[in-house]
Amino acid sequence: MSKTKMRPLTVGLLGTGVIGGGWAARFILNGVDVRLYGRSSSAVERVQEKLASARRAYRRLTQVPLPVEGALTVVNSIPDAVRGVELVQESVSERLEVKQQLLAAASRAAAPETLICSSTSGLRPSLLQAGVDYPERLLVAHPFNPVYLLPLVELCAGQSTAPESLEQAAEIFRSVGMHPLVVRKEVDGFIANRLQEAMWREALWLVRDDVATVEEVDDAVRYSFGLRRAIVGPFRIGGGGNAMRQFMQKWGPELTSPWTKLTDFPEYTDTFLDKLVEQSDARADNLTAPEFEQKRDDCLIAVLRGLRAERYGAGETLARWEQGLRERVAALLTNSSSPLQMPTIEMPSDSIDVNGQIKESRIIELFGVATDALLHLIGVEGEYLSKSGRYKTIETHVSHLRALQAGDRVQIHTQVLGVDDQRLHLFHVLAREGDEEPATTGEQMLLHVRAGNDCSEIVQGNVRERLLELARLHTNLPSPEHVGARVWAKI
Amino acid sequence: MSKTKMRPLTVGLLGTGVIGGGWAARFILNGVDVRLYGRSSSAVERVQEKLASARRAYRRLTQVPLPVEGALTVVNSIPDAVRGVELVQESVSERLEVKQQLLAAASRAAAPETLICSSTSGLRPSLLQAGVDYPERLLVAHPFNPVYLLPLVELCAGQSTAPESLEQAAEIFRSVGMHPLVVRKEVDGFIANRLQEAMWREALWLVRDDVATVEEVDDAVRYSFGLRRAIVGPFRIGGGGNAMRQFMQKWGPELTSPWTKLTDFPEYTDTFLDKLVEQSDARADNLTAPEFEQKRDDCLIAVLRGLRAERYGAGETLARWEQGLRERVAALLTNSSSPLQMPTIEMPSDSIDVNGQIKESRIIELFGVATDALLHLIGVEGEYLSKSGRYKTIETHVSHLRALQAGDRVQIHTQVLGVDDQRLHLFHVLAREGDEEPATTGEQMLLHVRAGNDCSEIVQGNVRERLLELARLHTNLPSPEHVGARVWAKI
Numbered sequence: 001m002s003k004t005k006m007r008p009l010t011v012g013l014l015g016t017g018v019i020g021g022g023w024a025a026r027f028i029l030n031g032v033d034v035r036l037y038g039r040s041s042s043a044v045e046r047v048q049e050k051l052a053s054a055r056r057a058y059r060r061l062t063q064v065p066l067p068v069e070g071a072l073t074v075v076n077s078i079p080d081a082v083r084g085v086e087l088v089q090e091s092v093s094e095r096l097e098v099k100q101q102l103l104a105a106a107s108r109a110a111a112p113e114t115l116i117c118s119s120t121s122g123l124r125p126s127l128l129q130a131g132v133d134y135p136e137r138l139l140v141a142h143p144f145n146p147v148y149l150l151p152l153v154e155l156c157a158g159q160s161t162a163p164e165s166l167e168q169a170a171e172i173f174r175s176v177g178m179h180p181l182v183v184r185k186e187v188d189g190f191i192a193n194r195l196q197e198a199m200w201r202e203a204l205w206l207v208r209d210d211v212a213t214v215e216e217v218d219d220a221v222r223y224s225f226g227l228r229r230a231i232v233g234p235f236r237i238g239g240g241g242n243a244m245r246q247f248m249q250k251w252g253p254e255l256t257s258p259w260t261k262l263t264d265f266p267e268y269t270d271t272f273l274d275k276l277v278e279q280s281d282a283r284a285d286n287l288t289a290p291e292f293e294q295k296r297d298d299c300l301i302a303v304l305r306g307l308r309a310e311r312y313g314a315g316e317t318l319a320r321w322e323q324g325l326r327e328r329v330a331a332l333l334t335n336s337s338s339p340l341q342m343p344t345i346e347m348p349s350d351s352i353d354v355n356g357q358i359k360e361s362r363i364i365e366l367f368g369v370a371t372d373a374l375l376h377l378i379g380v381e382g383e384y385l386s387k388s389g390r391y392k393t394i395e396t397h398v399s400h401l402r403a404l405q406a407g408d409r410v411q412i413h414t415q416v417l418g419v420d421d422q423r424l425h426l427f428h429v430l431a432r433e434g435d436e437e438p439a440t441t442g443e444q445m446l447l448h449v450r451a452g453n454d455c456s457e458i459v460q461g462n463v464r465e466r467l468l469e470l471a472r473l474h475t476n477l478p479s480p481e482h483v484g485a486r487v488w489a490k491i
Numbered sequence: 492m493s494k495t496k497m498r499p500l501t502v503g504l505l506g507t508g509v510i511g512g513g514w515a516a517r518f519i520l521n522g523v524d525v526r527l528y529g530r531s532s533s534a535v536e537r538v539q540e541k542l543a544s545a546r547r548a549y550r551r552l553t554q555v556p557l558p559v560e561g562a563l564t565v566v567n568s569i570p571d572a573v574r575g576v577e578l579v580q581e582s583v584s585e586r587l588e589v590k591q592q593l594l595a596a597a598s599r600a601a602a603p604e605t606l607i608c609s610s611t612s613g614l615r616p617s618l619l620q621a622g623v624d625y626p627e628r629l630l631v632a633h634p635f636n637p638v639y640l641l642p643l644v645e646l647c648a649g650q651s652t653a654p655e656s657l658e659q660a661a662e663i664f665r666s667v668g669m670h671p672l673v674v675r676k677e678v679d680g681f682i683a684n685r686l687q688e689a690m691w692r693e694a695l696w697l698v699r700d701d702v703a704t705v706e707e708v709d710d711a712v713r714y715s716f717g718l719r720r721a722i723v724g725p726f727r728i729g730g731g732g733n734a735m736r737q738f739m740q741k742w743g744p745e746l747t748s749p750w751t752k753l754t755d756f757p758e759y760t761d762t763f764l765d766k767l768v769e770q771s772d773a774r775a776d777n778l779t780a781p782e783f784e785q786k787r788d789d790c791l792i793a794v795l796r797g798l799r800a801e802r803y804g805a806g807e808t809l810a811r812w813e814q815g816l817r818e819r820v821a822a823l824l825t826n827s828s829s830p831l832q833m834p835t836i837e838m839p840s841d842s843i844d845v846n847g848q849i850k851e852s853r854i855i856e857l858f859g860v861a862t863d864a865l866l867h868l869i870g871v872e873g874e875y876l877s878k879s880g881r882y883k884t885i886e887t888h889v890s891h892l893r894a895l896q897a898g899d900r901v902q903i904h905t906q907v908l909g910v911d912d913q914r915l916h917l918f919h920v921l922a923r924e925g926d927e928e929p930a931t932t933g934e935q936m937l938l939h940v941r942a943g944n945d946c947s948e949i950v951q952g953n954v955r956e957r958l959l960e961l962a963r964l965h966t967n968l969p970s971p972e973h974v975g976a977r978v979w980a981k982i
Contacts, residue, residue: 053788056839060792061809063853063860064816065834144715146784149791151808152715177812179714179805185702191711194697195690196725202689203725207767211676211685214735214770218724220682223670224635224643226724229717230794231804233709234687234694244705276698279705293637297548299801300640303721304552306793312786313722314670315793317642318552321668325555343556348547357883360859361852362554368851369554392848396889397978403945425978443978454894486977487886487916487934 007175008086015091016043019119021050022147023089029058030176031067036074037081044074054148079109091119104131117141122189125158136162151179154190222313231299241277330376337473339413342370347408358404367428367442370412378466389457391446402439409433416474421458422448427480441482498666499577506582507534510610512541513638514580520549521667522558527565528572535565545639570600582610595622608632613680616649627653642670645681713804722790732768821867828964830904833861838899849895858919858933861903869957880948882937893930900924907965912949913939918971932973
């Protein structure tokens, strides 16, 4: 593969459906100009909508600024779409004759060195090469919806495809953030769709036979092995070939059990088992079983935490469980004439970055848990939040005084430094269990604002009384050492 | 279902394998005492290891303090494991006679009201009820590995199971953070494993026929539809029954294509199509197609961002793409006698919390991107990081001056306020594009420390020269308004 990272300047897209629109979005947001051939103006509008969704998605996906967008030019003919471009990507409907005609026409108008790819979900590229000029530059490049987010693109060569065409295509797709995978044997449905299709057929049987509804089938997937599938495929057992051999010996007999309606399975010979074992040993990352299990767990946690923020699927289950924990913590807190003490926790290893530095954003989250528990204690929760008001942070000062290590047992003490009708002044001290000296301190000023908007508003009713009572107990305590610190302004 | 949240006090576990150990970890970390029957001391050691992994996992999963751990008691007999517990969970090997004997013995020793569940991956509960005393309290409760992280537990009744037993079991599993799903018809393999098994058989064919290696099959899954499966199951098309009808009409014909070796599929009648459509309309969450697409995108982004932090699978692809973007941004920055200006970005909607407040941890991340770009500009990157040193943040002051909305176009300007041999004093101003006044400011002190440890160290070589040059240009600029602010200490 060539060493220079080739990013195309312009691509020609044929087809304006979900896949064509997804390609347009991925290329444009990566700074590539797009020439789009669509037959109706409503189709072009749908592409614009897809582009708007993708813009929103990319803003959430990364906080790094994106390149200047490529230009979108809608053209009225196939030749206009394919002239002067580095790559033509066809994404019209899955009808062989339609694709064949379109690809043949595109190949006549495009320069001989222009790559031509088809997004077909399952048609073999050799069939698509019939009638194509310079068929050595035609291949399948099969993406997944939404194209602007899912990285895989399966590359499949037909009988006439030149190996360099595969390499050039892989490089282009890599340059726009994708993961190209070359399919080593031409086969209907390539790899991923064959696997999806098998599961899909079983899913249809389950509904047909009233074992489950469509929603139950979906839930059975997304609350269980579906979470693993974002991380590892079906062959990833943990450990190398030996683990695979044990796994196959344990579960091989189940192939004869009536566990699926799809009973056909490959003959279970020693040669086949050896192949599975050898390939498992030859993986690019050869993690040991315990290393793999830890990586798998870490990734599952990352997925669950991500979904928790969205309160969706397994993330909702996690959020509900955590809410129970949080209420338990709040119930343990009591007004007293000492700072509120959160239960001991251990610093998780993912709160430390690659350089061994504690992540400031995780510390801020920890202080947030303590603040939430305090607000819960004074009654800022449930109906009060939805009808009356809430506290928002307007100022924060964090001092990192002592290094923390993953696994350190730490406690947070939170003291109310002062209150008035609108403001709440807090001081968090995070210290290793048993340490006199704090590891990190956080001083925060919160402002009480009206529910539903951002206007300051005086604190009300019971909350006010409970807050004043807590403040009365706390403000007689000695002021902690780092209160009122400022970042050293003179060096 | 009863309204009180029933958390068992003690459970009895039979079996000490991967699943038994996973159950032990989930219960103990949720504050439930466990009586564990295992036949060898090495097996009990493996359970302890599993528990250690789960402890580590839960620390990363949540920052909310966990309850006091339940006690683990290892016992030497089945009666000792099942007496005085609320729930017995059997997780021994998948051999019908072994399970039958064990469950029968457990049922004789346990109180009649004790629930008895089997973790079997596929055996029908009616078969397990043979020989069991009070078989109405026996059911299948099938979890997924790792049991302490994956929320699904499939509950399946046998012929003699009482409906109340299902309800009580569901409540117990919910109380330890799981998502129970009742299987409405007794069938081998239940729901999830039937789906997995179909895909597994196709995966075996792909390797057997040399279409792909085991690693390629895994990659085809985890870089594509596997990412969706953590979020949605195969039937979730987006939109209700009408969308499902269109989908089936479009893709139905593919069922006759040779897209899988597993060619058996249910007859495609109008009645069956109507059932699919009705069930799709009856989903608990009836998001419209655009609402669903946005939710799906948001969840995919959450999953990708989570995996990015782990630099695994699709997250590695994302990290590599972002690294390219970051280098492009750094290349655009130049030394000049004005603050460094980051390209404009839009505030993503997930930087705003449920109350409409900007998340402070996301602001800290944004300032981090600006700091990284500055450090990259002066040469703190690559070899310097691994061999010489790095800058760590020791103090941060954030002032939230103006409310920000999702979608606001913002810019960050970063100014060097001062440097010495070890320290770097920065000031970030985040403002809406075109606004004179900042929305948020961040003042930070960074300390130069040696690569690989936390000891302060003077800055070296080229980096030192480039830093001094940048500081010379910046320190002649006027000092920004909020430099040196402290959180208001007196109310």
